[in-house]
Structure formats: C-alpha cells, structure tokens
Amino acid sequence: MIADIAKVSIAPMMDWTDRHCRAFHRVLSRRARLYTEMVTTGAVIHGPRERLLGFSEPEHPVAVQLGGSDPADLAEAARICADFGYDEINLNVGCPSDRVQNGRFGACLMQEPVLVGECVAAMKAAISLPVTVKCRIGVDDQDAEEALDRLSDCVVAASCDELTVHARKAWLQGLSPKENRDIPPLDYPRVYRLKAARPDLPIAINGGIKTWAEIHEHLKHLDGVMLGRVAYHEPEILLGVDRELHGEEPPVADGFEAVEAYEPFIAEQLAKGERLHNITRHMLGLFTGRPGARAYRRHLATEAVKPGANLNTLRDAVAHVSRAVERLAPADAA
Ligand SMILES: Cc1cc2nc3c(=O)[nH]c(=O)nc-3n(C[C@H](O)[C@H](O)[C@H](O)COP(=O)(O)O)c2cc1C
Numbered sequence: 001m002i003a004d005i006a007k008v009s010i011a012p013m014m015d016w017t018d019r020h021c022r023a024f025h026r027v028l029s030r031r032a033r034l035y036t037e038m039v040t041t042g043a044v045i046h047g048p049r050e051r052l053l054g055f056s057e058p059e060h061p062v063a064v065q066l067g068g069s070d071p072a073d074l075a076e077a078a079r080i081c082a083d084f085g086y087d088e089i090n091l092n093v094g095c096p097s098d099r100v101q102n103g104r105f106g107a108c109l110m111q112e113p114v115l116v117g118e119c120v121a122a123m124k125a126a127i128s129l130p131v132t133v134k135c136r137i138g139v140d141d142q143d144a145e146e147a148l149d150r151l152s153d154c155v156v157a158a159s160c161d162e163l164t165v166h167a168r169k170a171w172l173q174g175l176s177p178k179e180n181r182d183i184p185p186l187d188y189p190r191v192y193r194l195k196a197a198r199p200d201l202p203i204a205i206n207g208g209i210k211t212w213a214e215i216h217e218h219l220k221h222l223d224g225v226m227l228g229r230v231a232y233h234e235p236e237i238l239l240g241v242d243r244e245l246h247g248e249e250p251p252v253a254d255g256f257e258a259v260e261a262y263e264p265f266i267a268e269q270l271a272k273g274e275r276l277h278n279i280t281r282h283m284l285g286l287f288t289g290r291p292g293a294r295a296y297r298r299h300l301a302t303e304a305v306k307p308g309a310n311l312n313t314l315r316d317a318v319a320h321v322s323r324a325v326e327r328l329a330p331a332d333a334a
C-alpha cells in the first residue's frame with residue numbers, strides 16, 4: 001500500500017509531462033503526485049537513460065510510467081527506474097495508439113488481465129517501490145463490469161499498490177488516441193462500484209475532471225483523482241491541491257508568483273543550452289481566464305521560439321497580464 005497516498009495526481013501525458021513541465025507543476029503544489037510521460041521498457045533498457053529518465057529533486061513525489069508487457073523486461077526497467085530515484089512505478093494499461101498495440105501493450109492489455117498480473121508481480125518482486133496500474137474500464141465490446149473486475153482481481157492478487165481508472169472504454173480500432181480521450185462517454189459510477197467491491201484497493205479516478213467541486217465529489221467515493229488536460233491547460237487549478245486537500249498554504253499564491261518561483265529553474269536550463277520555448281510551452285495555460293492572458297500566450301508563442309529568447313522574454317509576456325490587471329483594478333474597486 002502507498003502509505004501517504006497523494007489524493008491528486010497529474011496524469012502521464014506524452015510530449016507534455018516532460019521534466020520541464022513537471023518542475024513547473026511542482027511550483028504550484030508540493031503535494032500533487034507527478035507522472036512522467038510513458039516510457040517503453042525497450043527505451044529504458046536500451047535507450048539514452050539520462051535523457052529519458054532524468055529528473056530534478058524538487059519533482060518528488062514523482063512516478064514513472066512504463067509501457068510494456070514482458071514481465072522480465074518490466075522487472076528490469078523497474079529496477080533501472082528505482083535506481084534513478086523514482087517514487088513509484090506505474091504500468092500503462094490505457095493507451096490505445098496503434099504503435100502501442102503493435103507492441104502488445106497499453107489498453108489492449110485489458111484483454112489479458114492474467115498477463116498484467118504477471119507484469120505487476122514481476123515488478124513487485126524486483127523492487128520495493130509501490131507498483132501501480134493505470135487502466136480503462138474496458139476496450140471495444142468488452143463488458144465493462146467483467147473486464148474491470150477481472151483486471152482488478154489479477155492486479156490485487158499481484159499486490160498492486162493502486163489502480164487508477166480512466167473511466168471510459170478505449171476503442172482499439174477506428175478512433176485516434178486523441179478522440180479516445182473524449183469518446184466513448186465517461187462512466188464514473190463503474191469506478192465507484194469497483195471501489196465498493198474492493199475497499200482495500202486504493203483506487204483513483206481519471207477522465208474529464210475539471211473543477212474542485214468535481215474533485216471533492218469523487219473523493220467521497222474514491223482515494224484519489226488524477227487530472228490530465230485541465231492541469232496542463234489551466235495549471236492554476238493546482239494551487240488548490242495543498243490548501244483544499246492537505247490544509248496547507250500552496251507554495252505560491254498565484255500565477256505571477258509561480259513564474260517568479262520557476263525562474264531559477266528556467267535560468268539553470270537556459271545556461272545548459274535548453275531553448276526557452278521548450279520550457280515555456282508548458283506555461284501557455286497560465287493566467288487562463290485573466291485579462292491579458294491571450295496577449296501573454298501570443299507573446300510567448302511568437303517570441304520564445306526566437307534565438308536568444310531568455311527570461312526577459314517571459315517577463316515581457318507576463319507584463320501583458322500585470323498591465324491588464326492594473327488597468328482593470330480601479331474599475332473593480334468602484
Ligand atoms: C497529450 C496527451 C498525452 C497522453 N499520454 C499518455 C501517456 O503517456 N500515458 C497514459 O497513461 N495516458 C496518456 N494520456 C491520457 C491521460 O493520462 C488521461 O488519461 C486522459 O487525458 C484523460 O484525463 P483528462 O480528461 O483529465 O485529460 C495522454 C493524454 C494527453 C492529452
């Protein structure tokens with residue numbers, strides 16, 4: 001069991017939740033658990049490890065998500081990730097992309113629950129970290145009652161530490177992974193029923209959750225909530241994690257302070273030769289809903305890609321928001 005289960009986590013998202021993005025999200029919450037993008041066992045075992053797995057200390061607690069279906073490879077990859085210092089190893093049983101299906105892992109593993117159990121057991125035997133699974137409620141024409149029950153039976157038997165359920169089926173043919181994140185419809189009650197039937201298994205829910213009211217409602221039934229797109233597109237929602245769920249002040253008060261707190265990380269990365277855009281592309285959602293947010297986004301999108309872009313480029317972008325807020329302040333006070 002995960003001793004101090006984080007109630008809110010930020011979903012693994014390919015091309016989005018890289019180390020820059022995670023370092024930025026960590027500025028907004030000390031408590032949210034962060035997930036890497038999915039990394040395949042082949043890449044972990046044979047690829048450039050530091051580039052694929054490197055992360056910075058402040059990211060803790062941080063989980064790595066593995067893609068694979070060979071128990072021995074998963075055990076070896078889990079060992080490598082444990083040595084890197086990750087806090088949790090998560091297995092992807094939810095991605096429907098063709099590439100992943102060809103490798104016989106991701107969502108198609110919903111059809112092979114016994115193998116998923118073997119994968120979890122192999123990783124648990126190899127390391128002492130929590131091993132968790134992120135899955136769907138089923139795929140294609142599977143019966144979602146039976147498919148999710150069988151999967152959870154197999155992972156429970158293998159001593160899985162937590163199951164995160166993206167509360168919709170995956171369709172393995174005919175839909176792109178992007179479409180598969182909005183179609184077919186979500187089925188939250190299915191995940192609640194799973195928890196009622198297996199009260200000892202920590203279960204988190206994922207899919208379409210966008211507000212604090214929704215998070216609180218899910219937490220009446222379940223142990224955790226995983227936020228995906230909303231955390232990326234409206235990162236200020238993360239300011240609520242420490243306050244609403246842990247009774248602690250967030251590390252920063254608002255988006256302006258978040259940028260200030262993130263600046264040393266950016267400066268360090270720029271000094272290593274990283275391009276500003278590779279970092280600030282994950283910050284475009286900051287200030288969403290505030291006056292000046294569009295000008296902030298436009299400024300970053302056009303200027304941060306230019307050679308020589310630096311912290312001043314970011315500060316100039318933020319100034320669009322501060323000026324707009326100042327312009328509105330007297331009217332607000334009236
Ligand atoms: C750009 C993008 C990349 C994703 N990559 C992964 C991934 O690597 N592994 C995974 O398990 N899910 C991945 N997902 C799915 C999310 O983890 C999550 O399950 C999904 O977006 C639904 O949650 P949401 O409605 O809160 O966004 C990805 C989603 C997005 C938007």
